[in-house]
């Protein structure tokens with residue numbers, strides 16, 4: 661998508677793209693967070709070139725260095741002005757001397773993969789519940805394992821919003837529940853619900869690529885679920901979980917609340933700390949949201965229907 665393409669969907673965020681040598685990634689990442697980037701992800705700037713290097717250990721090969729020679733650091737901002745201002749503030753810094761600003765580009769609402777292309781190692785949700793890429797052996801302590809590979813759709817378990825939803829599910833007894841994962845991305849939350857004994861799992865997303873990824877990932881994990889576009893969601897559920905973002909969550913408030921059955925739970929993520937009050941107000945006509953968890957400036961908000 662280009663900034664001046666009149667047919668492109670409206671930009672939801674603006675992404676600042678930087679090329680950064682390995683030794684500078686941490687400092688640049690910290691500076692971007694201090695400049696209030698919504699998310700910072702790191703990918704191999706040399707991908708698909710002869711300089712490309714594996715980041716994760718392949719069986720039988722020595723463990724690689726913990727980063728790429730050059731990384732592409734991608735930072736999302738709400739506005740183009742914020743992204744350009746962050747670039748302008750970084751450029752004169754001593755630690756930025758051998759880094760390069762590649763540009764600023766708009767990112768559409770549905771371009772969720774952009775948010776997920778950070779490093780992906782086995783990730784613990786609880787000491788015995790792990791998300792493990794398919795090429796890794798599960799850690800010995802893992803009793804419940806979700807197998808996922810990055811890149812198909814949002815949701816590798818590395819983002820705080822996903823982790824908080826998974827932690828909530830790990831702390832509740834889901835046996836026999838009817839579960840709706842609204843905005844399923846990779847299907848990670850729906851798959852977790854299936855592995856934790858949910859009786860019926862429905863996963864929906866506006867992005868057909870996410871629906872396809874969810875079907876693929878569910879099959880790879882031996883989980884039975886129904887995945888489709890949002891109209892697939894029908895009736896009341898014991899758990900409605902939605903990890904989207906504050907703006908769509910506010911628009912979806914009546915619809916999501918209508919899907920929470922008697923005694924059912926609503927679990928919402930994708931909310932920045934400063935947005936908690938707006939969300940509480942948007943849901944107040946139907947359900948009383950409470951903050952249930954926080955991580956890295958993000959909040960998990962939940963409610964239960966009587």
Ligand SMILES: C[S@@+](CC[C@H](N)C(=O)[O-])C[C@H]1O[C@@H](n2cnc3c(N)ncnc32)[C@H](O)[C@@H]1O
Pocket residue numbers: 770772813814815816817821822825841842843844845846847848849864865866867870890903904908912930
């Ligand atoms: C942040 S990802 C979450 C993926 C996964 N559930 C997780 O927790 O990691 C949000 C997903 O919501 C989808 N989405 C955004 N707006 C939506 C809407 N209005 N209705 C349904 N899905 C939506 C996006 O396509 C994306 O796959």
